[in-house]
Amino acid sequence: MKTSALAAAYLVAARDLRLAFRKPSQLLQPLMFFMIVATLFPLTLTPELSRLRDAAPGVLWIGALLSSLLALEFLFRDDASDGTLEQFALSGQSLTWMLFAKTCTHWLLTGLPLALSAPLAALALGVPVAALGGMVAALALGSFALSLVGAICAGLTLGARRGGVLLSLLTLPLSVPILVFGSDATRHAISGTEIAGPMYMLGAIAVLGLTLAPLAAAAAVRIGLE
């Protein structure tokens, strides 16, 4: 009996989770990078809390963006180099669903831990405790949108040797809106004002990504495999 598209997507997610727990170093690296960047800032800037608080949204979001770029490199590269990505493409299953499952698992293993560990770094930057909830929500939503956008670019750069630089160049301009609205939401959270506006925009970007990115990523991977 042929496996259904959803069952195949579930198998992909289960396999990626299992692989991640066998080799945790690859996933910890982007998280460590984010924590180091965010906690070094208070040491290099003035120790004045009000100043740090002003810089916090920028520091947190630039750290999150760079760390997600670092993590994106591993999204498809390993599977492409050992030939298992070809297996996806030749399985007779919808590549869209399988890559969507892969992207979601990737966010679960990189973006979500980053959002959840951000309060530690945020406290060092003088972010008030009341703002942490909004900040974590913005980072979680923003990193999900970043993963979706990044999946397209990661697929496109599969065929290129030394694709890492190209991947960053492609992803950065596309991620600017996420960066703008994400840091805006965090700023509002810190100043205690309404964060709904930028959060709606982040949500809209994520929904747009959710609708289009898996299709585009599947097409990109097929090109990248050539």
Added chain:
Amino acid sequence: MLSVKGVHLWRGDRHVLRNVSFEAVPGHCVLLTGRNGAGKTTLLRAIAGLLEPEEGEMTWRGASTRVSRNEFHAELAYLGHEPPLKGDLSGGENLRFSVGIRRAVTGAEIDAALVRTGADSFADRPTRLLSAGQRRRIALAGVLLANAALWLLDEPTTNLDAEGQQLVADLIAGQLARAGLVVAAVHHSLPLVAGTITELTLGAA
């Protein structure tokens, strides 16, 4: 059943495949031969749909392999140069995934296929610890489990010992006996039954 008509394919500025045509019918094996760089791998990848030829037509059961791609892939098992295995997973885990995304498969079926390809004794070890020949045996079990009508094999006997080469020949003979099709790129001749084989030499011109 599988028909390849007038395929031209360039890689960069090299004209690798020049007007390649052949037909394969059930119970038939097409052996692709030719020197290194003649385009054997390229042709196999083009048939599988991993490369897009500039010109020409490929059909499976009368329908274009590009238009009805998923239906074609569901009946296709492709084994390339490198066995597609995750190094951190065991052979059994690899097969449960790679076969599982195609069809519902039981543990007993996987065990039986691993025994058939002589891979049962090392199937529970992470594949990165295995030798190239052992990894190929696990990948061959995957081809067997795919229940595919068409096998595309790229140098299937690479890294295998004499007994392994015989195993590949037996597996191909079994596939032909089930009225399946095999297209294989080979350097060494395989001990196959005569009468079911067409040889296609690439890059001869």
